[in-house]
Amino acid sequence: MRKPENFHKIDNADLIIGSVNCRIDVSKEGFFVFGEGVGWNNVVLFEMNWDKDQYNVKICVLGEGNDGWYLHENLPIPKSLMKTLSSFKEFVKSNILDVANKVDLMNIKPNMMGITELDAVEIIHTVASSSGPNVSYIVTENVGGVRDEWNCTCPAFMYSKATPQTCKHIIQIK
Numbered sequence: 691m692r693k694p695e696n697f698h699k700i701d702n703a704d705l706i707i708g709s710v711n712c713r714i715d716v717s718k719e720g721f722f723v724f725g726e727g728v729g730w731n732n733v734v735l736f737e738m739n740w741d742k743d744q745y746n747v748k749i750c751v752l753g754e755g756n757d758g759w760y761l762h763e764n765l766p767i768p769k770s771l772m773k774t775l776s777s778f779k780e781f782v783k784s785n786i787l788d789v790a791n792k793v794d795l796m797n798i799k800p801n802m803m804g805i806t807e808l809d810a811v812e813i814i815h816t817v818a819s820s821s822g823p824n825v826s827y828i829v830t831e832n833v834g835g836v837r838d839e840w841n842c843t844c845p846a847f848m849y850s851k852a853t854p855q856t857c858k859h860i861i862q863i864k
């Protein structure tokens with residue numbers, strides 16, 4: 691896809707993720723996300739490869755530019771979320787919650803996993819059903835603010851015998 695025309699407009703945009711106020715800083719490679727006033731010594735760099743429709747998530751050290759390590763590489767850019775500022779913020783939010791689940795953003799530990807305490811926020815995803823173009827299901831992540839608690843409105847989830855219950859829509863989002 692082409693780089694969205696209004697991409698520069700997200701520069702300096704604020705968004706609240708969990709209980710943390712985050713700021714977006716557009717860069718040459720894509721954009722950084724900072725946590726403001728919470729003692730995060732790491733920043734998250736999203737390298738946007740518009741030509742290949744892919745992005746990387748890189749954990750960088752605050753004030754050290756692009757130095758860091760890759761948490762994810764070559765993820766598909768969800769084009770539908772690139773259309774408006776609010777949908778773009780949803781994209782950023784779900785990515786940062788994923789990062790916070792995996793990485794300690796407070797302390798600089800190269801290539802180390804850990805967890806950043808963020809109050810989990812319910813995230814609603816709409817997933818198209820593979821059985822028909824006009825059917826979609828609602829996948830809820832962090833149900834009731836419980837981290838990694840999932841729900842889906844599809845029948846397969848309701849009848850899932852797995853513990854915890856799951857379905858292909860949840861797996862797709864994970």
Ligand SMILES: [Zn+2]
Pocket residue numbers: 827842843844845846847857858859860
């Ligand atoms: Zn489902």
